[in-house]
Structures are given as C-alpha cells and as structure tokens.
Amino acid sequence: MSAIRVEHLRVVRGGNVVLPDLSCEVPGGTVTGLLGPSGSGKTTLLRAVVGVQRVAGGVVEVLGLPAGSPPLRARVGYMTQAPSVYGDLTVRENLRFFARVLGAPASAVGKAIADVALADFADQVVNKLSGGQRTRVSLAAALLGEPELLVLDEPTVGLDPLLRRDLWQLFHELAAAGKTLLVSSHVMDEADRCDLLLLLRDGRLLAQDTPAAIRARTGADKLDDAFLTLVEA
C-alpha cells in the first residue's frame, strides 16, 4: 500500500512555479530517498506531504488521508531543513516539550536522545552545540511519538560518516518495523542507502525507481552519472 500518493501536484511560491505538475508514490515500509540539486523543489514537496505548504492544485494523500488533515498531525513526524528547536533550551527540555505537544510518553524522550547519539549532551543548551548536533536534536524531535511516516529534510547534512552510517541504519530499522521514511538529500552518495529513489530536478521527477533499476536503465555505474544521463536524456 502507498504511504504517500501525489497526483498532479502544482505549487507556486512567490510567483515562481516550483512544482509544475508532479506525480509520485511512496510505498509503505520503505526508506525512500528524495534526491536532487539545491533548488529542485525537494523541500517544497516534503512540505506539501506534511501539509504545511500551500498548494495550487493536485492531490497529496498521506496514509490514505488528505495531507495535513488533523488526524495525520500525530502520525507524521517532520524534520525541517534548518534545525527547528529552541536554542535557549537544553536538548532534553526541547524534546520533553515536543513530546508533550505530541502526547508521547516521557520515556520517548530518552529513547529519541539515544537514537541520535546525544546522551552525553542531553543537558546542554542547544545553542552551545555544533551544527551537526543541533540537526540531530531536530531529528530526535521528529522521532518522538513513533510516527508512522517520517519526513526528513536533509537529516544527515554536516554529519561525520560514522554517524551518517548509524542514522541510515536507524532509518532502515524503523522501515523494517513498518514505518515509512521519506528522506531528502542533495548528496548522491546517500542514494545507495535508499530502497527507492525519487530524482527531482527543476520541479520535475526524472526517475522513480530502485537504485539498481536506475543504474541498469542508464547503464551508469555511479548514481551521479545516472543522474547526468537522465538530465541529458
């Protein structure tokens, strides 16, 4: 079953057509990567899925309901591109607040902190943390409440390779437990870690397939080259 179904989505932001006519599907229980260069419309598509983006047309259905409808708000976890947490609170205070807002149990806070490997920094004020650590606090907030769908906007930017590997492992563990993850990235080397890929450029979908199938179709060994082949096709 599709966790996300997008049909003829059109989004206009500030007079610019960001997504002219986009259709795609994300199956449940997968890690789907949304890849494309900066400015390709990734964030706009993610925001439309979460239901915080004003759309000009088309259908966005999430877990069988119209995107943004009230029952979905507790079932979809969203991590914005810029870390959206309170800089003047500690990691734990931030997560405790978001857990209360979501109605998640207090025990979820400790688990989320451990999931993003911030246990040693739990009582530090977020403003004193590095950029990568702040990103992880923001990710932890999205993990609270065991959402069925996780929409993550560039969750691994600026993280060291070891941590990135661990996070991708976490994403796959969540998918194995039946959750669906839609993860954006502008780094092609992360594409191979995804079950499925959505390749986006200039608001248009270039491809929607598994990494292996995209390689086979383009005859390219590296996904970077595959992307080029698809752009020039």
Added chain:
Amino acid sequence: MLAVAARVLAQLRRDPRTLALIVGVPMLLETLLKEIFAAPSLVFQHVGAPLLGLFPFVTMFLVTSITMLRERTSGTLERLMASPLRKLDLLGGYAAAFAVVAVLQASAVSALAFGALGLDVSGPKEIVTALAVGNAVLGTALGLFVSAFAETEFQAVQFMPAIVFPQILLCGLLVSRASMAAWLRWISDALPLTYAYDALAHTASNTLDARFAVDVAVICGCIFLALSLGAATLRRRTG
C-alpha cells in the same frame, strides 16, 4: 497549553537579563516619575497609579511580539503547525507564561511605589496590582496578535510606537477625555487601553462603580479577542 507555558517560562529562566529588565525597568521609571515631580508631588499621586498599571502593558507587548516572531523565523512554529497542537493553546500558553511574569513585575513595582515612593490611592492597592497584571496580559495578547503582521524584528519593534503610543495619548491620561474633540473621543472609545486607564483611575479615586465593571469586562474581552484573532491569523499552511 500548559506545555507551552512551561516551555516559555523555562526559556525566560535561561535569560535572567531579560527577566531583570522586565521587572526592573518599570521600577526605575516609576522612581523617575516620582522624582521629576518634586514634592509635594500631587501630580505623582495623580498619575502614579495609572502609569504603574500601564508600564506592564508596554513591556509585555514588546517582549511577546518579538518572542512570537522568533518562533516564526526559527522554524519551530512550522514544526508546531505540523503537530497536533491547537493554535489557541499555543497563544494561550504564551499568555499564561507572561501572566506569571507579569505577576512578578506588577508585584515588584507596586511594592516599590506603595512603599518607598509613598504612592497613595483611595481604593484598594491590590486592585491596582491586579489591573497591572491584567494590562500585562492584554499587552501580551496584542503583541502576539500583531506579530503575525511583522516579517522582521525591525517591523515588530515599530508596532510598539504604532499601536501602543496612540493608545497612551488617547486613553485620558495626558488630556482628560471630556476635553477631547469628539472624533478623538470616538477613537479613544474603540481602544482597549482607554478602559484599562479608566479602571486604574477609578481604583485610585475609589469609585468602583458600574463603569469599573464595564472596564474590567472590556479588558478581559479584548484579551480573549486578541488571542482568538492571533490564533486565526496563524496559518498551518504557508506559501
């Protein structure tokens, strides 16, 4: 709503300088007010209580309009709008948190004014303090509401002179409303601070009549109205 209030208070605790300014500035101003009218200070006795009640309105208006703007620009508002949190709970939480701070602020400046500064009112002093808290909440609610129309901090601070100063000029503190031109009085009638000032003046002169009850009702109504309008202007979907 309690979650939001607790979070805002935790943030304020982390920022002791802001707290010190919120509590300290009205005390400083009230002291200055006493000193500029040399003894025997009839003028201070006349305007001391109303101003005591109006300072919290001004500070809370400023503080909250900036705080809410910060919530908007930091992306946390987007996160909250994607969550099940109800919009009125968000604004109500802010109002509740700042009401707690207002109690602190109003108590401190009241203690100073009625104590060391020798301010005297014919009516109950506690009502002056309570009205100061009410005005602070009114300032909070208006600040939250207008912050929806500010895109930058520069715009937000300009709302203070734009929204607060005309109300101070027209509320009857500087010139009695009876001697204003009719059209000015009509505008004055439509501004919430007019009722706040009137309530304070009635308390100072111990004439707690029906008009006082109307004043209090209007203040409460305006708080609720500003919070509701503020919630209505919050958009879950943005462009």
